[in-house]
Amino acid sequence: MRKILAAILLAGVIFLQACIFSIDKKESKQENASKNRDSIRVETAKHPNGKLKSEIPYAGKQKHGLAKTYDKDGNIMLELPFVFGKREGQSKRYYEGGKQLYQTTEYKDDLFHGLQIKYRENGDRMSEARFENDFSCLGLKEYYTDNTLKKEYPKLIITPVDKIQSQGVYTLILSLSERVRKVKYYTGKLTPSGCLHSNLYSVLLDEQTKTGKLTYNLPPGAFLMDELNIIAAAETLQGNTYVVQQKYNLAIQN
Numbered sequence: 001m002r003k004i005l006a007a008i009l010l011a012g013v014i015f016l017q018a019c020i021f022s023i024d025k026k027e028s029k030q031e032n033a034s035k036n037r038d039s040i041r042v043e044t045a046k047h048p049n050g051k052l053k054s055e056i057p058y059a060g061k062q063k064h065g066l067a068k069t070y071d072k073d074g075n076i077m078l079e080l081p082f083v084f085g086k087r088e089g090q091s092k093r094y095y096e097g098g099k100q101l102y103q104t105t106e107y108k109d110d111l112f113h114g115l116q117i118k119y120r121e122n123g124d125r126m127s128e129a130r131f132e133n134d135f136s137c138l139g140l141k142e143y144y145t146d147n148t149l150k151k152e153y154p155k156l157i158i159t160p161v162d163k164i165q166s167q168g169v170y171t172l173i174l175s176l177s178e179r180v181r182k183v184k185y186y187t188g189k190l191t192p193s194g195c196l197h198s199n200l201y202s203v204l205l206d207e208q209t210k211t212g213k214l215t216y217n218l219p220p221g222a223f224l225m226d227e228l229n230i231i232a233a234a235e236t237l238q239g240n241t242y243v244v245q246q247k248y249n250l251a252i253q254n
Contacts, residue, residue: 138194174212185212
């Protein structure tokens with residue numbers, strides 16, 4: 001019995017020591033992190049004319065705090081927040097002269113995540129674009145100079161070209177109802193919150209005509225039925241990305 005009690009006591013002591021060591025280790029990490037936050041140094045650079053060009057705060061070797069850049073006249077151009085080397089929070093970009101805000105962008109874990117808002121030089125809102133993990137999302141809002149919300153955007157057009165009987169080929173031509181600067185087409189589903197992502201399938205694009213092409217080759221006797229979700233991501237005149245999607249029921253028989 002005494003041996004059993006001694007073994008139980010010994011096990012308890014070992015467990016208690018392990019807990020104390022774990023707590024001490026955790027507190028030590030917290031203390032080091034706190035010291036890093038407190039020991040911020042700011043590195044500066046200047047333009048050839050002697051005006052301040054940039055202020056970048058560091059915690060150790062990592063950018064940490066609000067970094068700022070200035071034009072050659074010393075006016076603020078950009079404010080960009082960092083948390084231990086990663087962009088985190090809301091950045092602010094200014095028009096020339098540094099008096100009027102041009103754009104705010106939200107970051108999370110070094111990626112575009114949240115709203116990007118653009119402003120006109122008179123301070124009126126120009127656009128609101130939503131991002132998720134660096135990818136554009138549905139719901140772009142753009143405003144006219146009279147502050148009214150733009151309601152008409154390019155529509156996705158899907159045109160089937162049926163040459164099954166003659167060549168065994170069925171093609172979907174993808175286009176937009178308006179001419180745009182750039183466009184990319186995809187198949188697949190957006191994220192649950194309506195955003196592009198890296199697992200979408202890119203569609204073959206004709207850069208000159210801004211059209212996409214999905215081609216299906218079917219041998220005699222073959223049959224294909226599928227529900228496609230087709231997505232277009234187009235660059236607007238304001239430099240934003242407008243995302244539109246449309247379903248298409250595919251039914252081909254050779």
